[in-house]
Every structure is written in C-alpha cells, then in structure tokens.
Amino acid sequence: xxxxxxxxxxxxxxxxxxxxxxxxxxxxxxxxxxxxxxxxxxxxxxxxxxxxxxxxxxxxxxxxxxxxxxxxxxxxxxxxxxxxxxxxxxxxxxxxxxxxxxxxxxxxxxxxxxxxxxxxxxxxxxxxxxxxxxxxxxxxxxxxxxxxxxxxxxxxxxxxxxxxxxxxxxxxxxxxxxxxxxxxxxxxxxxxxxxxxxxxxxxxxxxxxxxxxxxxxxxxxxxxxxxxxxxxxxxxxxxxxxxxxxxxxxxxxxxxxxxxxx
Numbered sequence: 001x002x003x004x005x006x007x008x009x010x011x012x013x014x015x016x017x018x019x020x021x022x023x024x025x026x027x028x029x030x031x032x033x034x035x036x037x038x039x040x041x042x043x044x045x046x047x048x049x050x051x052x053x054x055x056x057x058x059x060x061x062x063x064x065x066x067x068x069x070x071x072x073x074x075x076x077x078x079x080x081x082x083x084x085x086x087x088x089x090x091x092x093x094x095x096x097x098x099x100x101x102x103x104x105x106x107x108x109x110x111x112x113x114x115x116x117x118x119x120x121x122x123x124x125x126x127x128x129x130x131x132x133x134x135x136x137x138x139x140x141x142x143x144x145x146x147x148x149x150x151x152x153x154x155x156x157x158x159x160x161x162x163x164x165x166x167x168x169x170x171x172x173x174x175x176x177x178x179x180x181x182x183x184x185x186x187x188x189x190x191x192x193x194x195x196x197x198x199x200x201x202x203x204x205x206x207x208x209x210x211x212x213x214x215x216x217x218x219x220x221x222x223x224x225x226x227x228x229x230x231x232x233x234x235x236x237x238x239x240x241x242x243x244x245x246x247x248x249x250x251x252x253x254x255x256x257x258x259x260x261x262x
Contacts, residue, residue, distance in 0.1 A: 023056035023100060023113040030111060034062035036156075039256070043182050047120060047163045053095065054117040059085075063109035065136050065146070072149050078136040080108030081143060086153060089129040092122035092163055108134075120163055128159040180246045180253040183232070187258035194230040196246055196253075201225050205247045210240065234259050
C-alpha cells in the first residue's frame, strides 16, 4: 500500500554530467521537518521544449522514524540512520537528476541536494512520483529497512513538471481546465509573470497574502478564454515570502512566491 508524504526526488548516479549551477544545500532548511523545498505550493520552475533546463531541490531528511507517517509504533522512537531515494516516476524524457551523495542516500536529520537538468521535447504537464526508502537501527534486530517495516516503499507525490511548447504558452496548460502556473521568475527582484488558463471568458480575483495571512493586495480582472498573464512588480511588495491566490468564482488556486529584493 502506498504511503503519501511530501515530495522528494531520486537520482541515478549521474555525477558524470556537469551542471551549469551546482546545487548547494541550504542550512536554513536544517530546522525544517521531513520534506522537500521548494514545497508543492511553489512547485518546480517551468521547462521549455528544446531548451536546456536546470533546477534543484533541497531534501530535509527526518531525525526520527515518527516523522514518517504510518510508521509502526515499535519503530517510532528510533533515530533515522539514512534515507534513500530509490526511483523517480513520471519525469519527461531527456530530464535527469543527480544527487550530491553517492547512491542518493542521505543521513538522518540532514539536508540533501538534488539537481534536475536536461533538455526535453515532451511538451505537457508531467505528474511526478518518487519512491523512497529509509533505514533505522533497532535494538537486537539491527538495521531495519522502512519498506520492510511498513510493507512498501513510501511514495512521494504532489509535484508537476510543466514543459512549455517553444511556440506558444498555450502548451503550458490543459486547455479544458482552470489552471494557475507558478510565477516566473521565482524568487524575483524586478517583475514576475503569473500565467493561468480559463475555459471561458469570466471575472477572476487575484489576491496576495503575507506569511501572517494578511491580505496585502487584491486585483480583479476580466480574463479571456485560454491563456492569460498577470504581471507583478517587486516594487509593490516588501521583500519576503507571500502566497497568491487566483479565483474564477468556482475554484481557488494558491501558490507561493518570494520577493528577494527590489
């Protein structure tokens, strides 16, 4: 039975590939709970068909087994020896991943760094799923695999990798649904763009909230059928983390953005 957590990535020992911007673990994530940064609200940057793509994620491994949902109670108090990223499912062809640790195995209570890079022609929205295992050291028994203890690997879901067609933004989004993409660039210091799709012309409401939940901006638009774009300037906000929502009157989509400066 699958266990769903926050997202994490696996890699396939691709250290022979040289990335343009090597990933460096961010110590600021050390106090975070087990999970991946950026989270599923911010998600991954958009890729463009036929254009080299590169991004990275930071994996914070759990300190104790109780941080892993559905772990058997007899293992809950045990410290995590290591976490392994076993397999990635759903990545578009041509996109590869490289871990900064051999075999994509990270010690408990540490930060892992994974590069995602390559060139793909697989236009569309790719749902990602990742298979993760972990190990604890139990008294008398010794090292125990979490997949053995739980009965299956942990499957981490919730992320999408959007590959935009080189000729049109319409390829970014399913044309028959209301979808809001992550702002690009993010973080940003000047301007950023938020692209969204509507099945028909209608009024939409765009709001921005700070981390305390206070609304700091609200705009209303008459949007067209298909792809629409909202342009936002860093001059309108103080530096920091924000959440933006877009509502079409029936659905509300929320994503996170970071104003890095002005």
